[in-house]
Amino acid sequence: MTGRLHCSSAFERRARRQGYALVAGLDEAGRGCLFGPVCAAAVILNDARPIRGLNDSKQLLPERRTILAERIRERAVAFSIAFVTADEIDRINIYQASRLAMRMALDALTPQPHYLLIDALCIDSPLPQEGIIQGDERSFSVAAASILAKTARDASMAEWHERYPAFGFMRHKGYGTPEHLSALSQYGPTPHHRMTFAPVREVLGLIPLQPVPVQEVLWSEA
Numbered sequence: 176m177t178g179r180l181h182c183s184s185a186f187e188r189r190a191r192r193q194g195y196a197l198v199a200g201l202d203e204a205g206r207g208c209l210f211g212p213v214c215a216a217a218v219i220l221n222d223a224r225p226i227r228g229l230n231d232s233k234q235l236l237p238e239r240r241t242i243l244a245e246r247i248r249e250r251a252v253a254f255s256i257a258f259v260t261a262d263e264i265d266r267i268n269i270y271q272a273s274r275l276a277m278r279m280a281l282d283a284l285t286p287q288p289h290y291l292l293i294d295a296l297c298i299d300s301p302l303p304q305e306g307i308i309q310g311d312e313r314s315f316s317v318a319a320a321s322i323l324a325k326t327a328r329d330a331s332m333a334e335w336h337e338r339y340p341a342f343g344f345m346r347h348k349g350y351g352t353p354e355h356l357s358a359l360s361q362y363g364p365t366p367h368h369r370m371t372f373a374p375v376r377e378v379l380g381l382i383p384l385q386p387v388p389v390q391e392v393l394w395s396e397a
Contacts, residue, residue: 180312182230186292186305187220187316195290195303197252200316201277202294204232204324206269208349209359209375210342210368211335212258213269215276216323217284220316224250229318231311232325244326247319254319255283256327265371274298280320292316339365 190198203215220226226246228239235243248254257279264272277298281291291304294311298304310317329348336344342358342365349355351374359368359378368375 180309182312182315182318184315186314190290197286197288198290198292198316199284199288200292200314200320201281202311202317202320202324203273203276204328206273209351209372210349212260213264213272213276214258214324214328215280216256216320217280218247218254218316218319218323219252219288220319221250221252226250229315231318232321240322240326243322247323253284253286254323255280256323261367261369264369
């Protein structure tokens with residue numbers, strides 16, 4: 176796979192040809208942050224109400240993400256959003272917390288889908304599923320989920336900014352920017368920082384944890 180990726184409905188159309196009428200895309204936001212929850216979304220798009228401009232949320236300007244998020248909410252067959260807290264992330268690790276958030280979002284969908292398209296991993300579900308490398312850049316459904324997850328998490332960071340203005344969450348959304356790391360060093364972590372993440376542990380004077388080995392399955396390149 177070379178060159179620029181193209182976001183399309185190819186994965187959805189293939190699933191429908193195989194007999195799966197309702198196809199959901201799932202993605203998360205905030206996996207690499209040092210603060211706050213990880214957020215996941217699940218979306219079943221409506222073929223009769225297409226949305227132009229769907230793509231990986233990270234490649235969209237914030238204003239464009241907001242517009243697209245509104246259109247997804249208006250036009251989708253169904254969507255749901257779920258959060259897993261920093262405490263839970265520290266308890267089960269960020270990989271498992273991301274999978275849990277996706278499962279929670281999936282469980283909240285009404286109607287339930289028949290097939291899942293997931294960005295780069297698999298989740299605990301009996302439903303047939305396909306993990307797609309860079310799925311948020313290749314599948315409309317996964318891109319829609321990435322946009323909803325990103326905008327929902329950014330909105331939560333705006334609320335956290337009001338509570339902890341010295342950390343600048345409105346600007347960096349909890350990622351490990353120089354501003355955030357400087358605030359961590361100056362003020363120490365809040366109760367909602369991810370205490371198992373290396374930069375936070377360093378501030379606390381704790382030794383880094385060994386990374387949890389992860390085996391990704393159900394990749395799809397096609």
